[in-house]
Amino acid sequence: MLIIPAENAIDWKRPPWVTLGLIMACLLVFLFYQGGDDRKLEGALEQYLDSELLALEAPAYEDYLQRKIRFEDEQERALELQEFQQLREDNEALWQAITLLLDREFYQYLQQNQGLIWAPAERNAWQQQRADIEARWISKMSAYQLGLVPAELSLYTLISYQFLHGGWGHIIGNLVFLFLLGFTVEKALGPGRFLVAYLVCGALSGLVFTAFSMGSQVPLVGASGSISGLMGMYVAIYGLQRIRFFFFLGVYFNYFRAPALAVLPVWLGKEIYDYWFAGATGIAYMAHAGGLMAGAGLVGLLGKSWLQVKQEFFEPEPEQQDEQFTRAYGQAMASLGRMEFDHARRQFEALRERYPDRPVLLEHLYQLAKLRPDLQDYRVLTEQLMADAMARRQPEQMVTVWQEYLAKGEPYHPLAADTHNRVLFFSLKHHDFKVAEKAFERMRLSASGDQVHEACRLLVAEFEKLQMEPKARQYRQLLQQHG
Incomplete structure (x- = not known):
């Protein structure tokens, strides 16, 4: 189910310059900074396959998944285990290497349990070869340099992660929503306050994500937390006024009118439900929930002072x-x-x-x-x-x-x-x-x-x-x- 506020039409006589600037910044970062990630991953894969790491890590990965299923009741991992075993039977070395290199939770597991998994000679070989790949290639990829890694939280990554994305589908989806929501909130707050509120929502969203992923080495990237903040600000700005929403359910879509704030618990409930029951989808649901709460909370706390809506924003019907x-x-x-x-x-x-x-x-x-x-x-x-x-x-x-x-x-x-x-x-x-x-x-x-x-x-x-x-x-x- 998808619900998007659709109350305002864009006025191109007064373009939303900050929203357009954020969109352009994300695109430039994706094309010119993150564009080198493929080359770095290729270098890591080539060095990984030339070493003896695959023979060391593949059996450990199967054991890791089985432990997740048996002792931590992560039943969704059963499919991952089955797919990886099939890769080993088919001797698909490249896809095995991609899986092992990019599963950061598994890498963290190996670091913590290497003494139990391998004998000293194998452990030393693993440490030397894996550490070299991490230093030369993996650590230099954009997600590990500027992404938000909960286990290594820093102030600058609370901002920088908002401009990184994981692929074309990820960035296009985010930028469409950024445009649909951004031009309205920017019109309401003014460009300067809008930019600060957008970045603060993204930072608070990252902190909520970190709180639910303590110690994780999996980086968070993308503007979706900030955009969720825009959604929270959007409905908080309108408060209990009835505004128009677009919804999409399966193959059916339509519009409905409702008090703006009434939709906020629906959005929050969906993100929290998906966090607990959707399984491993790769979507940062708690970052979305954090952004929603941050956006609505900022307007609620500062809506009569610093984040006060411009008077001319509320146009008559x-x-x-x-x-x-x-x-x-x-x-x-x-x-x-x-x-x-x-x-x-x-x-x-x-x-x-x-x-x-x-x-x-x-x-x-x-x-x-x-x-x-x-x-x-x-x-x-x-x-x-x-x-x-x-x-x-x-x-x-x-x-x-x-x-x-x-x-x-x-x-x-x-x-x-x-x-x-x-x-x-x-x-x-x-x-x-x-x-x-x-x-x-x-x-x-x-x-x-x-x-x-x-x-x-x-x-x-x-x-x-x-x-x-x-x-x-x-x-x-x-x-x-x-x-």
Whole structure:
């Protein structure tokens, strides 16, 4: 079962730069730092197979697994034992070596029990050969240099492990969740506090993992603890507000609404249940649980001080936005009706700043600016309305606004050559040659020589198609003048 909060949509006008930076950092570390791990593992395997370590360790590994099954009731190890015995029967030396080198709990077992497993001569040979492989290759792999090893806990690995990953599937899954959750929490907290809270959640998650894995040599890597912290912060930020969640169960998926914090015990319960009953999956369930508690706890403790949510984060629901818009729009229209034009303009400007995607507001501002064609605002709003008309695929309106400006505002503040050029191209495309020639005459007053040359060439080509030779000749002459 998978449950993900899905309350907010990303606003690309204000990108989540810290979230994107964390994603990029994880990718760069994985590609350029961890990229050398394969070479180091190959070196370790080659040296391991050239030594007599496989003959020494393989029987000890079978005995180790049998002890786990018999004395520690780890029944899930039975499959591992069966698979390893099959590798030995098939003489699969490489896969045996991979298993033995990468099972850090087994290596720890050998270190603690070497005197009981081998005679002195064999023990000395094992110590010398294995220690050399560990020093030359294994200890230099990223997971052992910067991963969080519970038996060797250090402050810097509480941060560094968050940027390491175990493979493409691991990193892609984590980064997708980091993006889905990060942009919302970053928007709520602001970039600086978000980054600190993210790293602190990862560190606390690592400490919880260490507490449940005391003495283990198995390194923890990955951003999942930090991301679990984001999940905890996400629901704590919304508290008891009903928000939307996406869920996936088997082949069925859908959305539901629930109080945000009500989902936190569901997430926690799932991680704790999996820790006790899912068996050896390689997933750090207690790190996830620690991250969830850390994220929710940080917001709960500091949500009214250092981690206080930015006031503008809580945007009204769409229905509330429509109601607020309708009320404010009605007030602005009432000001128009009373001929309070300056007051109406300020009201429409405030509405447009809040609702930039509503074209009716731009049209009202344009009509108000038209009352004073001698002012610069009229030209600015004309160009904005023309661009908006093209964006909404209404080029006829663009031409109408352009013609209106030529009559009223052009003597005061001429339009840019590019604006006339857009009208020229549209008119030629729709064979409105009267408007096209008018746009050309206006454009050539301020356009560069290259623009005039290109426009002449297009006019000649269109008139030649229609066999309007006098017109074509007129623009050929102009073309020669600008050649």
